[in-house]
Amino acid sequence: MTSLFNDNDLWGPLDPSADAGYGEDRPARKGFFTDTSICIGCKACEVACKEWNDVPADHFDMTATSYDNSHSLNANQWRHVAFVERPAGPAPVDLGMPGVAPTDAVSAGSTAGGAGSTAGGLLDNGADAAPDFRWLMSSDVCKHCTHAACLDVCPTGSLFRSEFGTVVVQDDICNGCGYCVPACPYGVISRREGPDGSRNVGIAQKCTLCYDRLDAGKTPACAQACPTQSIQFGDVEELRERADARVAQLHEAGVMDARLYGNDPDDGVGGAGAFFLLLDEPEVYGMPPDPVVTTKDLPQMFRRATTAAVVMFAGAALSFLGRRP
Amino acid sequence: MSPAEPHLEQRDTEAVPGRPGRRKGGRGGERSMVPEAEFTSYYGRPIVKPAPWEADIPAYLFAGGLAAGSSLIAAGADLTGRPALRRTGRLGALGALGVSMFALVHDLGKPSRFYNMLRTAKLTSPMSVGTWILSLYGPWAGLAAAAEGTRLLPESARRRAPVALLGRLDRPTGVLAAVFAPPVAAYTAVLLSDTATPSWHEAFRELPFVFVGSGAAAAAGLGLLAAPVHETGPVRRLAAGAAALELVMEHRMEQSMGLTAEPLHHGKVGRLMRAAKGLTAAGAVGAALGGRHRGLAAASGLALLAGSACTRFGIFEAGQASARDPKYTVVPQRERLEREGPVRYRE
Amino acid sequence: MAEAHPVGFQWVMEAKARGAKVIHVDPRFTRTSALADTYVPIRAGSDIAFLGGIVNHVLSNELDFRDYVVAYTNAATIVSGDFRDTDDLDGLFSGFDPETRTYDPSSWQYAEEQEERSAAQADDSGDTETQRETAAGLQSESHGMQVQGNPPRDPSLQHPNCVYQILKRHYARYTPEMVARTCGVSEEQFLEVAQAWAENSRRDRTTALVYSVGWTQHSVGVQYIRTGAILQLLLGNMGRPGGGIMALRGHASIQGSTDIPTLFNLLPGYLPMPNAEEHQSLEQWIDAVRKPGSKGFWSNAGAYGVNLLKAYWGEAATPENDFCFDYLPKITGDHGTYRTVMDMIDGQVKGYFLLGQNPAVGSAHGRAQRLGMANLDWVVVRDLFEIESATFWKTSPEVATGEIVPEQCRTEVFLMPAASHTEKEGTFTQTQRMLQWREKALDPKGDCRSELWFFYHLGRMVRERYAGSTDERDRPLLDLAWDYPTHGGPGDGEWGEPDAEAVLKEINGYEVATGRPLSSFTEMRDDGSTLGGCWIYTGVFADGVNQAARRKPGAEQGYVAPEWGWAWPANRRMLYNRASADPEGRPWSERKAYVWWDEAAQEWTGHDVPDFEKTKPPTYLPAEDAEGVAAIAGADPFIMQGDGKGALFVPQGLIDGPMPTHYEPVESPFRNPFYAQQANPTRKDYVREDNPMNPSPPEEHSEVFPYVFTTSRLTEHHTAGGMSRYVARLAELQPEMFVEVSPELAAERGLENGGFATIVTLRSAIEARVLVTERLSPLRVDGRVIHQVWLPYHWGEGGLVTGDSANDLIGVSLDPNVLIQESKVGTCDVQPGRRPTGPALRELVADYLRRSQGTTGEGERP
Ligand SMILES: Nc1nc2c(c(=O)[nH]1)N[C@H]1C(S)=C(S)[C@@H](COP(=O)(O)OP(=O)(O)OC[C@H]3O[C@@H](n4cnc5c(=O)[nH]c(N)nc54)[C@H](O)[C@@H]3O)O[C@H]1N2
Ligand SMILES: Nc1nc2c(c(=O)[nH]1)N[C@H]1C(S)=C(S)[C@@H](COP(=O)(O)OP(=O)(O)OC[C@H]3O[C@@H](n4cnc5c(=O)[nH]c(N)nc54)[C@H](O)[C@@H]3O)O[C@H]1N2
Ligand code: SF4
Ligand code: SF4
Ligand code: SF4
Ligand code: SF4
Ligand code: SF4
Ligand SMILES: [Mo]
Numbered sequence A: 001m002t003s004l005f006n007d008n009d010l011w012g013p014l015d016p017s018a019d020a021g022y023g024e025d026r027p028a029r030k031g032f033f034t035d036t037s038i039c040i041g042c043k044a045c046e047v048a049c050k051e052w053n054d055v056p057a058d059h060f061d062m063t064a065t066s067y068d069n070s071h072s073l074n075a076n077q078w079r080h081v082a083f084v085e086r087p088a089g090p091a092p093v094d095l096g097m098p099g100v101a102p103t104d105a106v107s108a109g110s111t112a113g114g115a116g117s118t119a120g121g122l123l124d125n126g127a128d129a130a131p132d133f134r135w136l137m138s139s140d141v142c143k144h145c146t147h148a149a150c151l152d153v154c155p156t157g158s159l160f161r162s163e164f165g166t167v168v169v170q171d172d173i174c175n176g177c178g179y180c181v182p183a184c185p186y187g188v189i190s191r192r193e194g195p196d197g198s199r200n201v202g203i204a205q206k207c208t209l210c211y212d213r214l215d216a217g218k219t220p221a222c223a224q225a226c227p228t229q230s231i232q233f234g235d236v237e238e239l240r241e242r243a244d245a246r247v248a249q250l251h252e253a254g255v256m257d258a259r260l261y262g263n264d265p266d267d268g269v270g271g272a273g274a275f276f277l278l279l280d281e282p283e284v285y286g287m288p289p290d291p292v293v294t295t296k297d298l299p300q301m302f303r304r305a306t307t308a309a310v311v312m313f314a315g316a317a318l319s320f321l322g323r324r325p
Numbered sequence B: 001m002s003p004a005e006p007h008l009e010q011r012d013t014e015a016v017p018g019r020p021g022r023r024k025g026g027r028g029g030e031r032s033m034v035p036e037a038e039f040t041s042y043y044g045r046p047i048v049k050p051a052p053w054e055a056d057i058p059a060y061l062f063a064g065g066l067a068a069g070s071s072l073i074a075a076g077a078d079l080t081g082r083p084a085l086r087r088t089g090r091l092g093a094l095g096a097l098g099v100s101m102f103a104l105v106h107d108l109g110k111p112s113r114f115y116n117m118l119r120t121a122k123l124t125s126p127m128s129v130g131t132w133i134l135s136l137y138g139p140w141a142g143l144a145a146a147a148e149g150t151r152l153l154p155e156s157a158r159r160r161a162p163v164a165l166l167g168r169l170d171r172p173t174g175v176l177a178a179v180f181a182p183p184v185a186a187y188t189a190v191l192l193s194d195t196a197t198p199s200w201h202e203a204f205r206e207l208p209f210v211f212v213g214s215g216a217a218a219a220a221g222l223g224l225l226a227a228p229v230h231e232t233g234p235v236r237r238l239a240a241g242a243a244a245l246e247l248v249m250e251h252r253m254e255q256s257m258g259l260t261a262e263p264l265h266h267g268k269v270g271r272l273m274r275a276a277k278g279l280t281a282a283g284a285v286g287a288a289l290g291g292r293h294r295g296l297a298a299a300s301g302l303a304l305l306a307g308s309a310c311t312r313f314g315i316f317e318a319g320q321a322s323a324r325d326p327k328y329t330v331v332p333q334r335e336r337l338e339r340e341g342p343v344r345y346r347e
Numbered sequence C: 001m002a003e004a005h006p007v008g009f010q011w012v013m014e015a016k017a018r019g020a021k022v023i024h025v026d027p028r029f030t031r032t033s034a035l036a037d038t039y040v041p042i043r044a045g046s047d048i049a050f051l052g053g054i055v056n057h058v059l060s061n062e063l064d065f066r067d068y069v070v071a072y073t074n075a076a077t078i079v080s081g082d083f084r085d086t087d088d089l090d091g092l093f094s095g096f097d098p099e100t101r102t103y104d105p106s107s108w109q110y111a112e113e114q115e116e117r118s119a120a121q122a123d124d125s126g127d128t129e130t131q132r133e134t135a136a137g138l139q140s141e142s143h144g145m146q147v148q149g150n151p152p153r154d155p156s157l158q159h160p161n162c163v164y165q166i167l168k169r170h171y172a173r174y175t176p177e178m179v180a181r182t183c184g185v186s187e188e189q190f191l192e193v194a195q196a197w198a199e200n201s202r203r204d205r206t207t208a209l210v211y212s213v214g215w216t217q218h219s220v221g222v223q224y225i226r227t228g229a230i231l232q233l234l235l236g237n238m239g240r241p242g243g244g245i246m247a248l249r250g251h252a253s254i255q256g257s258t259d260i261p262t263l264f265n266l267l268p269g270y271l272p273m274p275n276a277e278e279h280q281s282l283e284q285w286i287d288a289v290r291k292p293g294s295k296g297f298w299s300n301a302g303a304y305g306v307n308l309l310k311a312y313w314g315e316a317a318t319p320e321n322d323f324c325f326d327y328l329p330k331i332t333g334d335h336g337t338y339r340t341v342m343d344m345i346d347g348q349v350k351g352y353f354l355l356g357q358n359p360a361v362g363s364a365h366g367r368a369q370r371l372g373m374a375n376l377d378w379v380v381v382r383d384l385f386e387i388e389s390a391t392f393w394k395t396s397p398e399v400a401t402g403e404i405v406p407e408q409c410r411t412e413v414f415l416m417p418a419a420s421h422t423e424k425e426g427t428f429t430q431t432q433r434m435l436q437w438r439e440k441a442l443d444p445k446g447d448c449r450s451e452l453w454f455f456y457h458l459g460r461m462v463r464e465r466y467a468g469s470t471d472e473r474d475r476p477l478l479d480l481a482w483d484y485p486t487h488g489g490p491g492d493g494e495w496g497e498p499d500a501e502a503v504l505k506e507i508n509g510y511e512v513a514t515g516r517p518l519s520s521f522t523e524m525r526d527d528g529s530t531l532g533g534c535w536i537y538t539g540v541f542a543d544g545v546n547q548a549a550r551r552k553p554g555a556e557q558g559y560v561a562p563e564w565g566w567a568w569p570a571n572r573r574m575l576y577n578r579a580s581a582d583p584e585g586r587p588w589s590e591r592k593a594y595v596w597w598d599e600a601a602q603e604w605t606g607h608d609v610p611d612f613e614k615t616k617p618p619t620y621l622p623a624e625d626a627e628g629v630a631a632i633a634g635a636d637p638f639i640m641q642g643d644g645k646g647a648l649f650v651p652q653g654l655i656d657g658p659m660p661t662h663y664e665p666v667e668s669p670f671r672n673p674f675y676a677q678q679a680n681p682t683r684k685d686y687v688r689e690d691n692p693m694n695p696s697p698p699e700e701h702s703e704v705f706p707y708v709f710t711t712s713r714l715t716e717h718h719t720a721g722g723m724s725r726y727v728a729r730l731a732e733l734q735p736e737m738f739v740e741v742s743p744e745l746a747a748e749r750g751l752e753n754g755g756f757a758t759i760v761t762l763r764s765a766i767e768a769r770v771l772v773t774e775r776l777s778p779l780r781v782d783g784r785v786i787h788q789v790w791l792p793y794h795w796g797e798g799g800l801v802t803g804d805s806a807n808d809l810i811g812v813s814l815d816p817n818v819l820i821q822e823s824k825v826g827t828c829d830v831q832p833g834r835r836p837t838g839p840a841l842r843e844l845v846a847d848y849l850r851r852s853q854g855t856t857g858e859g860e861r862p
Helices: A044-053 A149-153 A211-215 A221-225 A236-252 A294-321 B004-011 B056-080 B083-108 B112-117 B126-150 B155-159 B161-193 B207-226 B233-265 B267-290 B294-324 B327-340 C006-017 C031-035 C047-060 C066-072 C119-125 C128-133 C136-143 C163-171 C176-183 C187-199 C221-234 C282-290 C297-316 C322-327 C337-345 C366-373 C388-395 C397-401 C451-465 C472-479 C500-508 C743-749 C839-851
Strands: A030-035 A079-087 A133-141 A159-161 A167-169 A231-235 A259-261 A274-278 C023-026 C038-041 C209-211 C245-247 C351-355 C378-383 C412-417 C426-429 C434-438 C595-598 C603-606 C707-712 C738-741 C756-760 C765-772 C779-781 C784-786 C788-792 C826-832
Touching (some): A030 A236, A044 A221, A133 A274, A133 C031, A149 A159, A149 A294, A231 A236, A236 A259, A236 A274, A294 B056, A294 B161, B056 B126, B056 B161, B056 B207, B056 B233, B056 B294, B083 B112, B083 B126, B083 B161, B083 B207, B126 B161, B161 B207, B207 B233, B207 B267, B233 B267, B233 B294, B294 B327, C023 C031, C047 C163, C047 C176, C047 C221, C066 C221, C209 C221, C297 C322, C297 C472, C366 C388, C388 C397, C388 C412, C397 C839, C451 C472, C738 C756, C756 C839, C765 C839
Parallel strands (some): A030 A274, C209 C245, C707 C788
Antiparallel strands (some): A030 A231, A079 A133, A159 A167, A259 A274, C426 C434, C707 C826, C756 C765
């Protein structure tokens, strides 16, 4: 069955738009390098995306999870800014849970402190025992995987690879089967829900990397709106170099937690078109630690299924070969 | 676990209504027997999204398996001269196919969306492949059932040209349906496994065997239930073999799934899976030992059908639960990282 | 800054990337703290103690930039021997009158060479009660102090009464221990900040100080900034690149609305609104500004005033009729927004115009705001949405409590739809005093119109109504020069949109005879031959070109980017930049070169427009009896000040004292650790039954309100919410009113994350969802653990997302200098669960009043 697929069709490094058949004159692969170390959590990216792409805003519930009320990436949220409040590194004492913290406030010692610095202490002015505290912000988005499970499993061809190497839904072709939803290893894409009559209900939706804007030679709306250049848009090749340089710079500055995520073309999805500089483990931000595109195992799955089918056939045949009762 | 995590988890809120993929995070239901795995998450929110599918899909899995198995039985019965069993098989296959098509279209929302899938053929999409398999199987199964139907017509009517043609195609269509039936039963395993849903994907090695076993057992169950006992000898053997295959492979699957097998034991899913095993085993034993007795045969048949349905619903729900809890995404990946380092492509 | 000025914060991030150290001092950990190198949690309302500690650190370790301090500040100037400091008087300065709770500042003046005090100095030494009522402090502040003659100086800084020594003594008790005790900041962290600031200043380096309303909305708000100014002067950070004090302002063009003010006590260009008693003639008014005999640039005030009057009344304004000075309305006292609201409640106000303001939610003491508006004949609201200030009569919390009955509320509300900023042309003046022209992007929808349109046509119609009148009192209206050209836009013909460029041109000023636009305010004449609406804006239309519309990209010019927009005065990007060169006119250091004296060309030059007379050499010394601009020496950079020096000690212009002193907020759970005097003695109070204050020590029962609260902004919302709660894509980002509490306080009061809490003061009680977060931490202050809670103030009952308004909690007590409300700190109680509704809400508050034993009506606290 493997032979039905070309080399690296299902995983491994690849130029996705070339693989999709775009010719020599195709543009360079476009993507994002999101440097979360300079994200200020302003959510301008979220709003700009919704404005430009006319994504509905109809969710007015407070989640009480820091300042994140957008909850997750989904059909109505193509950019999602995560807010992580946590001690920087293992805290010396159990901070307890909200509402059940130790009554002796002083012993809790959970004083907030600046990024990379120690906080002013409750522990008798001067005692420097308060743990570092960090508030991490990170703007998440569709990864535009080199091997995009969503695209691979889509039965209608609604999801397609653009000439920019990005993964785009054609919402007029999507049949709402929802298969792409569980396929995505990052939990990005989903079907739009909403009141009847609102736009594209039941249709899979996600970041298009602003296909229309790229087409017109413009920067995607979110990157354009980002005030700190936390979202950097450009040629993936060049962005990867930039990202390497930035990590090196941060390491030199002593920020040893800085790491890249999704930049490696040899990784489980063949490298993400949108990759990140993180200051903590990916799962802290709600991302999978080491995702692998499901289709990597597809040939094996088909082989197994073929065997099973043969077994079924043979089993049935055998049952009838016996003596008549 | 760093002390921050439980409290991050603690702060996650209930399901957010009206939005996709927003179900209650974390550990619903029973506590695990093993100590809670240590892992970090973002407020306990899911990482991968559960499939936006409802009962339609496990119903479709069940009915598809049943149809496939029934076509096989019908062909066997036809070739070995067991008319009642043949009839049961053919009509059962058509009925089950109808149910599965209804479930599929209901899930999609409207019939035209099914035809949309026929506009392309995509090897990387098990759903596309499955659609084509169904399209190759369905007509033969339908024709075979129609041919079966012609037998009920008065002789005069059967001589009319189209009906007569159908009658002549009786055996060939039945055999073709049987040839295309096993893929129908098997592909649904790939459909589930080719996702990032932890408990489905991790099951990919054994799941096709579980599903073909389950489908064959269900079909055998239907045969036992509906056909006269003197014709059901092969069906009893099939029941025993299919159930054995399903149970053995299910056991091996759980062994190989690691942590992602856990949802199969929890809560409602746990009850479903226990019921599935019990019913399937009981049905098989009943069929093998008491299949000549009409009442026992019927009861065994019912047990096998119910067991198969439980298997499908159980595995379906286990996958959904595994997607809703970030633990099943994070911990296996973390463990693999610790074991083997990051997954990297090597020439 | 990241919260409220995210776009500006990109430059902080840029600086950080280049190695700058960012320090954030704030009661709560914000988005800014998250990106800062150091975050210092501080007790709200204690910054003067913190900054005073740094002043003390600098002075006692002699870390000041001595050459700069001696030459450019009044450190060496000797103060009158009559002056008594707070150390002697337990928190008061000399000259305090307990009756009026104001000072006679005579004893704060500079010592005189001769015995008697000069006219210029004595002038301000009278009745500061009137000054407080009319927020005259604001005028004096912007006008600088007036000095005549040459007060004695001791450049060795040894004289016991020189400013340097007074300052040193004053801040000696602001030790690290006292800072820790008062602010809840550890001594280590305090010293870290102090050292960082001092080390990054002086000759080769500069430190910028950025503040916003976390510092201003206090009963001692002005003195907060003053403390910052003292530090920046001591460390040589004023008038130099990378230094300065940056007030990050609020609304788009809020700077513009101070320059061309919407304030009751100012006219354009910081000319004071004439006072009915003191300014009976043009001359009296002008002299009050220019103070004959004093030094500095205000000596030309006559021209500025006359040009303004000419802009108002055009041809009708002649030298013979004092340029229609009599037509100007005069003030008689406090006409500030809070006074006005009290007067509304008391039935003394008939109508109210609200243009782009939502006081029902945005102003302190929401209940008073709404009760006041419900007692008017009419109110005109021009806004983008139907905001709470237009719906108060049917939706406000007082309707639920029964205090406003919609059927009986007599106020007639006129809601006029406003065009938004994208739908009209004009300028914004941003925080750097820069005017930026903005084109109209699209026509407003439906009946929406610009403010310019509204006022122009309103004026036109009113004038038409009165056209035939011979009544003398209608002359000011009928004589107005009200003839702006209209062009296209939403209305046609008679209803056209006035040409905003024509207005800008009038503001810039022109020669009456020729219409030639003036290129500098130095061209303004006081004889009526020129006309200009705002002297500091003169030059924005130089050469007949709209200079504010310039958009040359930064990459195509130097880093000062003088060709982007236009900054007042004279397109100068940094004020007092003469201070970037040493007294001889050479840059203090190569790294920090900005403007300098070009010996060969005999003129000032550099990267920016020099803030100095172009050809006045550094060696210039004024004659003994010189006046005005001529009296400013070649080495005196602070040219708006009478002595050309930066004021470490302020003898004139401040109601509450010449040096900042730590006072507790009006509502505080603590006794002032420094002095017997608890709160700012001169603060503006409105002692009324409907404006009760929570008790504070030394009063009894302050424990009824054990927690400190502070209010501020979220990135996701805008002020009173008119522009965010009504817009779905913003409203969903922060969909509910909430209160941030520390895990410790949550435990103490049984608050659950995501649950509800009720916050109570003597004004009202509000409910909010609880966000338990370690971003708030309890502090140890004065030996006790104190919990602070934080509230955003963006919610009201209108819009897509609704919630209680934090301003309902806040009472009215004001800074005496500028009459800003103390909305950044107060005390409260916090209880789990939702608040009672209907009349029960008032009962709850009444119960708290009983428990706090009725401080209402009992008058002032010490
Ligand atoms: N997104 C957004 N941006 C805005 C606005 C908005 O509403 N939303 N409003 C605009 C307007 S009108 C203005 S005036 C500016 C205001 O801009 P800012 O002044 O930056 O805004 P605030 O959030 O009110 O207050 C700033 C900080 O002061 C802190 N603070 C409170 N009390 C004290 C204290 O005693 N000492 C110290 N050191 N800090 C204290 C608060 O915790 C808060 O973090 O923002 C403008 N920009
Ligand atoms: N507790 C507490 N209270 C505070 C503060 C605080 O920090 N804490 N901050 C204070 C500060 S700094 C400020 S500036 C005030 C702000 O308080 P307000 O000025 O009362 O409130 P805004 O919501 O800014 O009101 C502006 C209104 O103008 C409308 N608008 C926008 N553009 C236009 C236009 O072009 N034309 C017209 N006609 N209308 C327009 C908007 O829809 C909005 O309703 O709040 C003050 N109140
Ligand atoms: S992140 Fe998910 S949705 Fe985006 S391209 Fe990859 S698989 Fe598709
Ligand atoms: S929901 Fe739409 S985009 Fe997703 S797999 Fe189905 S057809 Fe493709
Ligand atoms: S690239 Fe475009 S579609 Fe994607 S998140 Fe950014 S703004 Fe939205
Ligand atoms: S716009 Fe930029 S800084 Fe703001 S939240 Fe998005 S990524 Fe972060
Ligand atoms: S709202 Fe306007 S002024 Fe305020 S930060 Fe954003 S861009 Fe700047
Ligand atoms: Mo403001």
